[in-house]
Amino acid sequence: xxxxxxxxxxxxxxxxxxxxxxxxxxxxxxxxxxxxxxxxxxxxxxxxxxxxxxxxxxxxxxxxxxxxxxxxxxxxxxxxxxxxxxxxxxxxxxxxxxxxxxxxxxxxxxxxxxxxxxxxxxxxxxxxxxxxxxxxxxxxxxxxxxxxxxxxxxxxxxxxxxxxxxxxxxxxxxxxxxxxxxxxxxxxxxxxxxxxxxxxxxxxxxxxxxxxxxxxxxxxxxxxxxxxxxxxxxxxxxxxxxxxxxxxxxxxxxxxxxxxxxxxxxxxxxxxxxxxxxxxxxxxxxxxxxxxxxxxx
Amino acid sequence: xxxxxxxxxxxxxxxxxxxxxxxxxxxxxxxxxxxxxxxxxxxxxxxxxxxxxxxxxxxxxxxxxxxxxxxxxxxxxxxxxxxxxxxxxxxxxxxxxxxxxxxxxxxxxxxxxxxxxxxxxxxxxxxxxxxxxxxxxx
Numbered sequence: 181x182x183x184x185x186x187x188x189x190x191x192x193x194x195x196x197x198x199x200x201x202x203x204x205x206x207x208x209x210x211x212x213x214x215x216x217x218x219x220x221x222x223x224x225x226x227x228x229x230x231x232x233x234x235x236x237x238x239x240x241x242x243x244x245x246x247x248x249x250x251x252x253x254x255x256x257x258x259x260x261x262x263x264x265x266x267x268x269x270x271x272x273x274x275x276x277x278x279x280x281x282x283x284x285x286x287x288x289x290x291x292x293x294x295x296x297x298x299x300x301x302x303x304x305x306x307x308x309x310x311x312x313x314x315x316x317x318x319x320x321x322x323x324x325x326x327x328x329x330x331x332x333x334x335x336x337x338x339x340x341x342x343x344x345x346x347x348x349x350x351x352x353x354x355x356x357x358x359x360x361x362x363x364x365x366x367x368x369x370x371x372x373x374x375x376x377x378x379x380x381x382x383x384x385x386x387x388x389x390x391x392x393x394x395x396x397x398x399x400x401x402x403x404x405x406x407x408x409x410x411x412x413x414x415x416x417x418x419x420x421x422x423x424x425x426x427x428x429x430x431x432x433x434x435x436x437x438x439x440x441x442x443x444x445x446x447x448x449x450x451x452x453x454x455x456x457x458x459x460x461x462x463x464x465x466x467x468x469x470x471x472x473x474x475x476x477x
Numbered sequence: 478x479x480x481x482x483x484x485x486x487x488x489x490x491x492x493x494x495x496x497x498x499x500x501x502x503x504x505x506x507x508x509x510x511x512x513x514x515x516x517x518x519x520x521x522x523x524x525x526x527x528x529x530x531x532x533x534x535x536x537x538x539x540x541x542x543x544x545x546x547x548x549x550x551x552x553x554x555x556x557x558x559x560x561x562x563x564x565x566x567x568x569x570x571x572x573x574x575x576x577x578x579x580x581x582x583x584x585x586x587x588x589x590x591x592x593x594x595x596x597x598x599x600x601x602x603x604x605x606x607x608x609x610x611x612x613x614x615x
Binding site for chain 2: 196238297300304317318334348353357362371373378
């Protein structure tokens with residue numbers, strides 16, 4: 181791999197080679213099956229039926245949801261849930277792509293309806309986006325295959341880019357809209373105090389809100405974690421550290437602000453831990469940069 | 478199995494490119510997103526909007542949107558947009574809330590009163606200012 185990176189090829193070609201490099205069939209089977217299970221759970225257990233009956237004046241559709249004039253009926257919700265759940269089960273036993281496409285479309289519609297209440301929801305976004313490569317990729321159930329090949333690596337690597345990007349862009353947006361003050365001002369204090377009413381542990385929210393230095397340290401840690409997440413693509417051995425840190429952040433958000441990011445965390449864990457590639461398949465980023473500099477010179 | 482077909486490769490490149498552009502520029506095209514999660518700086522004085530159900534006796538009861546069905550839970554965001562909406566749009570939304578409160582609680586609602594609230598998070602003090610009423614039943 182390293183040898184391939186120090187020839188005269190440009191950045192785009194080298195990134196392309198990394199993305200489409202050989203990968204493990206076992207990892208593909210694990211990550212694909214895991215994502216299908218998550219899709220099925222979200223479709224079957226999500227609170228979509230309760231959305232039916234919303235008054236038309238409150239309908240706030242997002243993107244493709246404009247196709248619907250108002251919140252669909254209970255029958256529609258149940259129908260999509262049944263079709264989506266059955267497709268997810270089929271995707272775990274049938275060696276074809278179509279069932280996972282149907283399951284994905286079902287969650288896309290259901291989660292889209294949920295985000296058409298007035299606020300953009302991100303709870304299911306990572307699951308939907310990280311699953312996209314698997315809609316196009318090969319299907320395998322060979323969990324114990326030792327095979328490596330060009331067919332197996334790219335869906336998992338593309339999903340890893342989406343996972344790392346989700347955190348990096350969240351951090352980038354904080355910097356863009358608030359600057360370093362996101363961490364250095366009392367920002368997290370006010371977030372905690374404003375959210376105290378819906379906290380599962382109001383005492384913890386109040387404690388963080390009352391301690392400016394602690395709030396700033398936590399905010400700085402979170403910002404640092406988000407912005408450094410792409411490192412996991414460069415050094416996959418760091419995956420357990422990033423997954424553990426993400427678990428702490430999401431558990432904290434759930435306890436203090438009742439933020440339900442469990443599907444998000446499940447995707448991060450699945451993609452980064454199960455997909456952690458072999459060390460020798462890591463790109464040599466320093467050689468890559470040196471080669472690009474040499475080419476420019 | 479061999480390498481992915483050229484069409485698949487281009488589809489994957491295209492998807493990742495769109496994902497990255499949306500993230501960098503902050504484009505919202507759900508499920509593609511600009512990942513604006515708590516990105517706005519909060520202040521010690523939080524400004525909120527509050528809706529109250531006005532009964533026939535003129536008594537105002539704050540509407541607890543969290544207690545209404547899930548289809549009404551996004552109303553806090555809708556409330557924020559209501560201040561800049563047309564009177565007819567306000568009336569439509571307020572009547573929907575009034576109907577649901579009446580259906581859920583059995584409480585008779587003649588109109589909805591919307592107030593702006595400035596809450597000092599340091600001491601919990603709130604200053605409420607009545608903004609407008611809407612959705613009055615004929």
